[in-house]
Amino acid sequence: ETGVTQTPRHLVMGMTNKKSLKCEQHLGHNAMYWYKQSAKKPLELMFVYSLEERVENNSVPSRFSPECPNSSHLFLHLHTLQPEDSALYLCASSQGTGPNTGELFFGEGSRLTVL
Amino acid sequence: TQLLEQSPQFLSIQEGENLTVYCNSSSVFSSLQWYRQEPGEGPVLLVTVVTGGEVKKLKRLTFQFGDARKDSSLHITAAQTGDTGLYLCAGLQGAQKLVFGQGTRLTINP
Numbered sequence: 001e002t003g004v005t006q007t008p009r010h011l012v013m014g015m016t017n018k019k020s021l022k023c024e025q026h027l028g029h030n031a032m033y034w035y036k037q038s039a040k041k042p043l044e045l046m047f048v049y050s051l052e053e054r055v056e057n058n059s060v061p062s063r064f065s066p067e068c069p070n071s072s073h074l075f076l077h078l079h080t081l082q083p084e085d086s087a088l089y090l091c092a093s094s095q096g097t098g099p100n101t102g103e104l105f106f107g108e109g110s111r112l113t114v115l
Numbered sequence: 116t117q118l119l120e121q122s123p124q125f126l127s128i129q130e131g132e133n134l135t136v137y138c139n140s141s142s143v144f145s146s147l148q149w150y151r152q153e154p155g156e157g158p159v160l161l162v163t164v165v166t167g168g169e170v171k172k173l174k175r176l177t178f179q180f181g182d183a184r185k186d187s188s189l190h191i192t193a194a195q196t197g198d199t200g201l202y203l204c205a206g207l208q209g210a211q212k213l214v215f216g217q218g219t220r221l222t223i224n225p
Contacts, residue, residue: 004157040124040217041217042119042214042215042216042217042218043158043203043205043215045213090157090158092157102163103148103160103163104148104150104158104160104205104213105160106157106158106159107157108155108156108157109156109157
């Protein structure tokens with residue numbers, strides 16, 4: 001098993017659909033993240049979970065809803081998205097979220113297209 | 116205005132050439148990370164620099180952290196086609212906020 005796995009790799013959805021992105025980490029890390037990667041823009045941090053508790057929510061619209069049922073799994077529930085939400089959504093994990101935040105281990109990403 | 120500016124945004128050179136890409140900011144960072152992202156993959160950490168003026172080498176890649184810890188550079192010697200990818204710098208601000216630059220997309224032509 002690779003360190004961080006994301007499914008699906010590709011998703012096309014209409015604006016009225018409800019779908020979910022899944023992330024699973026096999027590294028025993030305590031923190032998990034959702035990032036949005038759009039062309040020519042920096043990676044945008046969306047949510048951070050530490051020990052299954054959400055510790056950061058960067059003003060993300062409510063049409064994105066994260067869920068962290070345990071320290072190994074992270075979901076991003078999608079509802080009534082807009083075309084501008086089309087992007088690569090990256091999940092990452094790290095050993096901790098403290099002052100010495102170390103390496104982020106990223107999944108391969110879920111490429112989302114909203115029609 | 117982006118907190119971390121990477122330049123150039125795009126770079127295409129021939130195999131065997133040398134190159135330098137930059138990561139600049141007006142803010143001070145406690146550490147700075149460089150990642151490489153290949154097509155269809157997530158970013159992978161290359162190096163973390165912590166001390167002002169620090170230089171780290173990873174085979175043909177040389178990373179430098181500015182003395183004031185506001186900027187960094189990545190120099191690649193004798194580039195190879197396998198170096199192709201998106202290079203991202205990320206600075207750690209304060210306790211735990213990691214800020215990414217927009218990336219430099221590097222293409223090495225055979």
